[in-house]
Amino acid sequence: MAKIKKKRKPKNIIFKIAVLVFAIAVVGRLVTLQVDIAQKKRELVALQAKVEQQTNENKELQQLLDSGMDRAYIEKIAREKLGYVSPRERVFVDITQE
Template sequence: MNKRKKKSALGTFAVLGFLVYFAYTMVTQQSMINAKNKELASLQQKINSVKSENDELRKKKEMLDTDEYYEKVAREKLGMVKPGEKVFFDINK
């Protein structure tokens, strides 16, 4: 009977050791998964930011080839006016 108790204790110890190892592995894997999920969320946010910036730049690029853009630049940067147009300056600014 002494041998059975030793085998039973050894088996119980082996099962207990396996359960502890399994629990440790599960906890470390879950922490790694959580870290990767945070990284994924951060990268998704960066992707969305870059996509919106890309859309804005695409719109600006399309606007550069329009007559309205050339007129805006001529008026604001070069101070040009259309023939017969009167320009008023706000002296309070």
């Protein structure tokens, strides 16, 4: 008996190449998605830390409001954080310090 050699059909090879290209594309996309997920998790952790910090600051401010802040504290905050001055007060800025 003579062996019959089978020729590969071009359609079969093209199909296998297409499946291979598709598989490579899917794997590449999965890798990029995993990188994106890791980055978003890091951003989430950073944002959660900011939320925690802001929550603590809000609690402190609420305690100050509840305790009935005194005039001296309000004046201090207005001067330091907001840059306010009294009506007839002169403010001198030392420009020699940098």
